[in-house]
Amino acid sequence: MLADTGRSSLDVQRIVAVLSDDVPLVVSRQLLTSFAQELSKLPADSHKEVAIYLLDKIQPRVASYEEQVTTVREHLANLLEKEEEWSKAAQTLAGIDLDSGMRMVDAEYKLEKNIKIAMLYLEDDDAVNAETFIKKAASLITGTKNLGLELQYKTCYARVLDSKRRFLQAATQYYELSQVENARSGPGQVSEQELVQALEAAVTCCILAAAGPQRSRVLANLYKDERTRTLPVFPFLEKVYLERILRREEVDSFAQQLRPHQCAITTDGSTVLDRAVIEHNLAAASKLYNNIYFTELGSLLGCTPEKAEGTASKMVMEDRLKATIDQVDGLMYFDGSSEQLLQWDTRIQGICHHLNIIVDNITSKDITLQA
Numbered sequence: 001m002l003a004d005t006g007r008s009s010l011d012v013q014r015i016v017a018v019l020s021d022d023v024p025l026v027v028s029r030q031l032l033t034s035f036a037q038e039l040s041k042l043p044a045d046s047h048k049e050v051a052i053y054l055l056d057k058i059q060p061r062v063a064s065y066e067e068q069v070t071t072v073r074e075h076l077a078n079l080l081e082k083e084e085e086w087s088k089a090a091q092t093l094a095g096i097d098l099d100s101g102m103r104m105v106d107a108e109y110k111l112e113k114n115i116k117i118a119m120l121y122l123e124d125d126d127a128v129n130a131e132t133f134i135k136k137a138a139s140l141i142t143g144t145k146n147l148g149l150e151l152q153y154k155t156c157y158a159r160v161l162d163s164k165r166r167f168l169q170a171a172t173q174y175y176e177l178s179q180v181e182n183a184r185s186g187p188g189q190v191s192e193q194e195l196v197q198a199l200e201a202a203v204t205c206c207i208l209a210a211a212g213p214q215r216s217r218v219l220a221n222l223y224k225d226e227r228t229r230t231l232p233v234f235p236f237l238e239k240v241y242l243e244r245i246l247r248r249e250e251v252d253s254f255a256q257q258l259r260p261h262q263c264a265i266t267t268d269g270s271t272v273l274d275r276a277v278i279e280h281n282l283a284a285a286s287k288l289y290n291n292i293y294f295t296e297l298g299s300l301l302g303c304t305p306e307k308a309e310g311t312a313s314k315m316v317m318e319d320r321l322k323a324t325i326d327q328v329d330g331l332m333y334f335d336g337s338s339e340q341l342l343q344w345d346t347r348i349q350g351i352c353h354h355l356n357i358i359v360d361n362i363t364s365k366d367i368t369l370q371a
Helices: 012-018 025-041 044-064 066-082 086-094 107-123 127-138 147-163 167-178 192-208 213-224 226-230 234-241 248-255 272-288 294-301 305-317 335-364
Strands: 291-293 323-326 331-334
Touching (some): 044 066, 066 086, 086 107, 107 127, 167 213, 192 213, 192 234, 213 226, 226 234, 234 248, 248 272, 272 294, 272 305, 294 331
Antiparallel strands (some): 291 331, 323 331
């Protein structure tokens, strides 16, 4: 039984009694509609207690009161959101039946709620549940002309990719968001600060992404964008783009701005940033050396020779690094040195070919060569 909530005219017990099969459905719906709208006027604690109690009592006949349940859940979710109980707010909204066959639900309303639920889960760093609902929104986004919802979807999708550590895709999404100039007017207004935040997020995610040709293309776009030159992270971005070796103090300074999920520990005990820096420095080393022993490479990368070899092997297999590994001698040959050797071999073959032609010409003219 509920404690006294000071709700005066709102008699919960009488409302619950209305749910009886003896009361005509038209009457009970009207009373519940009025009651649901009045709930938000209660004090926060009373509102929460009454709403939860009412939803529990309605549950056996929820199909008959879908509109009323939706109103109660929306008000309760707003309250929980204000109290920063993000996951509970998301779960409350997720209880709304958006695919009901009993009533017509507008596609834009479905889109809005799925995006909202995903964003609430992200506030609690629950990327798994957030991804579930943003995927539902993906099937609806093409049918909307609401610019505000489109921007919310793109922002939420980028954050989901970021939280799932799909950093290259996240960087691309964030960068697209930072270029939404025409959204500064109309229903989907975006402030200058939000555009800068999206650009900063794009830079951070790109730096954390796995080294390779695709990352290099996104890096080039970010580096050539004049707006990035005003960002505090630009000196670090410049060194990454120019493929220069990153020093530990520079990495530690960059790490201070990362979010918790971007500092996560991977299966080998290193952080996401450590992995990204090792791969970047390995790619940078390929521009400086023709070949290098893994003992020296480990010292350069700040890791063991075994880890240096493992990282290099993975990058070579994924076609993110052009190199040849000699495991017998513990030596790595980078693409530049291999190409030079191939060019040298080609030149020698060319000389031998021309020499054979000369010898054949001399022989055909019966000229005797002196030994």
